[in-house]
Amino acid sequence: MLTEFGKIFVFILVAIFFVAVSVFVAKLLRPHRPTHEKQLTYECGEDIIGSPWVQFNIRFYVVALIFLIFDVEIVLLIPWAYVYKSFGIGGFLVGAIFLILLGLGMAYEWRKGDLEWSRPPLPKLKVDKEKVSQIAKS
Amino acid sequence: MIFDFFAKLTGSEILASIISALLPLFLFILPFALIAVLLERKVSAHMQDRLGPMRVGYHGLLQTIADILKLIQKEDxxxxxxxxxxxxxxxxxxxxxxxxxxxxxxxxxxxxxxxxxxxxxxxxxxxxxxxxxxxxxxxxxxxxxxxxxxxxxxxxxxxxxxxxxxxxxxxxxxxxxxxxxxxxxxxxxxxxxxxxxxxxxxxxxxxxxxxxxxxxxxxxxxxxxxxxxxxxxxxxxxxxxxxxxxxxxxxxxxxxxxxxxxxxxxxxxxxxxxxxxxxxxxxxxxxxxxxxxxxxxxxxxxxxxxxxxxxxxxxxxxxxxxxxxxxxxxxxxxxxxxxxxxxxxxxxxxxxxxxxx
Structure with a gap:
């Protein structure tokens, strides 16, 4: 007995099979004459300078983290969205409170500047210089 | 349902599921891609007052097929x-x-x-x-x-x-x-x-x-x-x-x-x-x-x-x-x-x- 998810598995297998067969058929037909120039990675025809595997902009990581929070939130919301109607207004409020908490979290991120691609510099701390020098003396 | 039809015809559910998984690929996605690639080029050409592909077939109708033949022969x-x-x-x-x-x-x-x-x-x-x-x-x-x-x-x-x-x-x-x-x-x-x-x-x-x-x-x-x-x-x-x-x-x-x-x-x-x-x-x-x-x-x-x-x-x-x-x-x-x-x-x-x- 094949379940519905079994059919999806067959779909994925068919896709993999299709790609494998068409690449294999092309392999039978195409030429294969590698030269030194062809074996270099493309960099506008110049010799390659340095490795691309270097440190990357930290913003990509921050975006991934924020995405993770929201993705988990929505996975939690889907069962709620199935059943909240049977609990009336109370059921709706439970989800709404959860959503509003997340909205507050988002507002905080926005205020901190984490949603900007180029993050603005942090505000300078107001330091009382006299006090600092007094503490340093004592 | 088409799945049931093939299951009856072949007598095997796995065979039927393979056939029904092949259907959208060969009856839908490949023809769609063939037409859409040409359509994309034609639509963009006409929006910019160009003609787009015209040589292969009538008004370039066979252009995508020529592209595929070219891609198959390309060195990997x-x-x-x-x-x-x-x-x-x-x-x-x-x-x-x-x-x-x-x-x-x-x-x-x-x-x-x-x-x-x-x-x-x-x-x-x-x-x-x-x-x-x-x-x-x-x-x-x-x-x-x-x-x-x-x-x-x-x-x-x-x-x-x-x-x-x-x-x-x-x-x-x-x-x-x-x-x-x-x-x-x-x-x-x-x-x-x-x-x-x-x-x-x-x-x-x-x-x-x-x-x-x-x-x-x-x-x-x-x-x-x-x-x-x-x-x-x-x-x-x-x-x-x-x-x-x-x-x-x-x-x-x-x-x-x-x-x-x-x-x-x-x-x-x-x-x-x-x-x-x-x-x-x-x-x-x-x-x-x-x-x-x-x-x-x-x-x-x-x-x-x-x-x-x-x-x-x-x-x-x-x-x-x-x-x-x-x-x-x-x-x-x-x-x-x-x-x-x-x-x-x-x-x-x-x-x-x-x-x-």
Missing amino acids: IVADSNDKTLFNIAPLLVFAGSYAAFAAIPFTSSYIGSNINLGLFFIIGISGIVVIGILMAGWASNNKYTLLGAMRCVAQMISFEIPTLMVVVTILMVTGTLNLNELTEIQSGFFWNWMIFGGAVPGIAKILLIPFMIIAFGVIYISTLAEVNRTPFDIPEAESELVSGYHTEYSGMKFAMFYLAEYANMFAVSAIVVILFFGGYQSPVGYLGNSIGLHWLIPIEQLFWFTFKGVGFVLLQMWLRWTLPRLRVDQLMAVCWKYLIPIAFVNLLIVGLITLI
């Missing part, structure tokens, strides 16, 4: 410094991910690859495999352009997944189902039962829902456009700065697989928008087969309407491509995080309140 160049295993797996993952999405899409009332209850959720989940494939392609190519393109692409695709998911939850709140077949059946009847016109919700709630459904449609259309990396959201493969993005290093048939996956994705997201808001395979004006008493005609009509609406949205994507300029990275993130997500958020809460009436 794998550079020395590429990570060969990942480099070869990447096109496989990208195509498998975008093809698996078609398993849950109902083309007519009698054909759906897999009738699962979490259909829509599954489609969005499986599109995560495409993201992995793209990152793999960009990383394994060992090339600065591909890595930049892949990083931008992943950041963009995961960001815009959130507004899409929020609209999906909004629809779930109104209809109470994520099964795409049931979702389409709810919208049966005439076009005022489509979700964009409030769905088949009884009473005053239907009229109250209309403006919020139009907002939800706008949000999901923009975010799905970004998820398939179409202009104005095409910074992952911005030709003028990144050569061609994450598949710069690929040539020959592997490149063709990326290309095919891209066109399959274009149709898949259009199909999702159509199923969510425009009644899926339902006809807007009733069926000819019903009125003249030929019931075998109905699935064919349904396939026609589904293709018609889906291709309509694909054409809209092409139109937008030649109308809007490309966004910068920071503008792109601002569109997602500062506009679409808050709008979808408030929209979800309001729709939730309306459905309680």
Whole structure:
């Protein structure tokens, strides 16, 4: 007995099979004459300078983290969205409170500047210089 | 159901499932890609007062077939410094991910690859495999352009997944189902039962829902456009700065697989928008087969309407491509995080309140 998810598995297998067969058929037909120039990675025809595997902009990581929070939130919301109607207004409020908490979290991120691609510099701390020098003396 | 028909014919469920999994590939995606690649070039040419491909066949009709013949004969160049295993797996993952999405899409009332209850959720989940494939392609190519393109692409695709998911939850709140077949059946009847016109919700709630459904449609259309990396959201493969993005290093048939996956994705997201808001395979004006008493005609009509609406949205994507300029990275993130997500958020809460009436 094949379940519905079994059919999806067959779909994925068919896709993999299709790609494998068409690449294999092309392999039978195409030429294969590698030269030194062809074996270099493309960099506008110049010799390659340095490795691309270097440190990357930290913003990509921050975006991934924020995405993770929201993705988990929505996975939690889907069962709620199935059943909240049977609990009336109370059921709706439970989800709404959860959503509003997340909205507050988002507002905080926005205020901190984490949603900007180029993050603005942090505000300078107001330091009382006299006090600092007094503490340093004592 | 077509699956049952093949199961009876062949006497084996596994054989029937293989046949029914092959159907959308050979009867739909490949012909669609053949036509859409030509259409893209012709539409863009005519929008710019050019002629486009004219040499191969009448008005360039056979241009795509010539392209495929050329791609099959192209040498498959794998550079020395590429990570060969990942480099070869990447096109496989990208195509498998975008093809698996078609398993849950109902083309007519009698054909759906897999009738699962979490259909829509599954489609969005499986599109995560495409993201992995793209990152793999960009990383394994060992090339600065591909890595930049892949990083931008992943950041963009995961960001815009959130507004899409929020609209999906909004629809779930109104209809109470994520099964795409049931979702389409709810919208049966005439076009005022489509979700964009409030769905088949009884009473005053239907009229109250209309403006919020139009907002939800706008949000999901923009975010799905970004998820398939179409202009104005095409910074992952911005030709003028990144050569061609994450598949710069690929040539020959592997490149063709990326290309095919891209066109399959274009149709898949259009199909999702159509199923969510425009009644899926339902006809807007009733069926000819019903009125003249030929019931075998109905699935064919349904396939026609589904293709018609889906291709309509694909054409809209092409139109937008030649109308809007490309966004910068920071503008792109601002569109997602500062506009679409808050709008979808408030929209979800309001729709939730309306459905309680």
